[in-house]
Amino acid sequence: MTLGERLARGDEAALDECYGTLGPLVRRHVGRLVPGHAVDDVVQAVFLEVWRARGRFDPACGLEPWVLAIARKRAIDQLRAEARHYRRTVPLEDAARAHDDTAAVDAACDVRQALAVLPAPQRQAIVLAHYGQLTQREIADRLAVPLGTVKARTTRGLRRLRDLL
Incomplete structure (x- = not known):
């Protein structure tokens, strides 16, 4: 049985193995997308979602692309959240210079x-x-x-x- 199949069936040991195997890849991927201070939070959110969404995973489609797609989505969510926060905290006179x-x-x-x-x-x-x-x-x-x-x-x-x- 593959790692993806074990994960889809709810094997907690498979989640640990998934994190050990794909964690460095996800960390590199997320590190290119979000600021350094947010990488750990996004990686944690990715594997939390991997576990919660394991019932939607189709082992025939491949585990790595599925996990990387989740990582990309969580990274975009992080960027959006930071952008919302930044827009709220930037003084009005600096808003025109804020990066969008x-x-x-x-x-x-x-x-x-x-x-x-x-x-x-x-x-x-x-x-x-x-x-x-x-x-x-x-x-x-x-x-x-x-x-x-x-x-x-x-x-x-x-x-x-x-x-x-």
Whole structure:
């Protein structure tokens, strides 16, 4: 039984193993998206949601892309919360100079929606490459597919994303 299947069945030891296996990957991914002071909180929120949403997980779709998608969503939530807080605390005269992350958050939402339309193999390859920062060789090894298959999935997926965006 795979780690994802054990997690979906509610095995608490699987959550510990998931954290041990995917924690560093999630931490790197989240660290690129949110300020350093918020990384630990976001990582904790990710694995809390992994546990709470385990019933919605489909082991056939792959555990890593699912967890990374949750991490991306929680990172965006953190950025939005900080932006709301910042807007409330910035004096009115400084508000005009305040940095607005709204466009970046909107773009991230558009990309997430476009990724959801892609076939699962293409989405998985792109998510692991971009968000997981894995090379195509590492993706091929992790998914146990030939390197050419990963390259084809990535290329087709990126073309489709370009058309969707």
